[in-house]
Amino acid sequence: MHEMSLCEGVLQVLQDSARQQGFLRVKTVWLEIGALASVDVEAMRFSFDVVVNGSLANGARLEIIGLPGRAWCMPCGQTVSVEQRFDACSECGSYQLQVTGGDEMRIKELEVE
């Protein structure tokens, strides 16, 4: 359940931005979460509601944008899509893959007022 800590991290960023930009309430939060980011999206939603309760983002909508896992295969040089860290290259079957995308955990944007 490190999703709880991640949501606390999100709330911290919201509070910092509110101070800097002078908004009072957050209505929607868009997160980008990669397929390989070790984040359970359902746990994230659950934790988010708990963590923002009573804060400036009380009742805010959480929109999660999933990003696909991408990896570069060292033996065959292809860029392939992967769903897990232990997936084999879909072109040549090798496990020598270098993950190039899909481990993101980012707050993309906010709807505020």
Add this chain to the structure above:
Amino acid sequence: MCTVCGCSEGEARIEGHDHGHTHHHEQGHGHSHAEPLHDYSQGPAHAHAPGLSQARMVQIEQDILGKNNEYAAANRRWFAERGILVLNLVSSPGSGKTTLLTRTITDLKQALELAVIEGDQQTTFDAERIRDTGVKALQINTGKGCHLDAHMVGHALESLSPGDGSVLFIENVGNLVCPAAFDLGEAHKVAILSVTEGEDKPLKYPDMFHAAGLMILNKIDLLPYVSFDAEKCIGYARRVNPGIKVLQVSATTGEGMDDWYCWLRANRQLAAIGS
């Protein structure tokens, strides 16, 4: 709440660190913020009259772990300036982390300066076990938390103050999931897996084995009594992390421990040279 670094009022407790007192911030936690964009063109309300309340969009583009990563970077700089080798020991509960650590300390404490940060949800049992060996140890209780974070470690350093050129072991909370995502500023994560667990754990918990630089297969003295296929396990670990190094040891009998000590000494020398 600490207004300088934003210490949470959560349940985490660091031995000897009372959140009622003033914090020292000589580590200079960096607080950098992205320059966000005020872009009214995307606001759903499209209202431009000054003072008129409207919903608006704010581009943030910030890493959720950004704050932890800043603390981790500050820790890493602190370690580099002092030539300290820091290892983040991660495993499931019961893999023998503390036994491995106490044996290592007993064998190496004459030759190297060692220090330990112990992370557990509750109790100071592990730190006491380490202190019994005569080495400096500090317990962090995470309360409900499932992992250590870089901020907790930063504060622990203030009271532990490991010496220049020393080796600092951070024994993380027994958990193969959550500590994977939290950089503490360590040189390497060391994943410890014992042969009494499933050989498929590297595939079941790929994030951890992907993040680790070294996997220690512990309790190999028990191999004749369990149906654990070590080669298969190592194969699985290399699938999620082709570059992972693997050592096979028994902290009880001492088998393989010399290889671990060689690895430690080599990495300590690299840390002493500086980054």
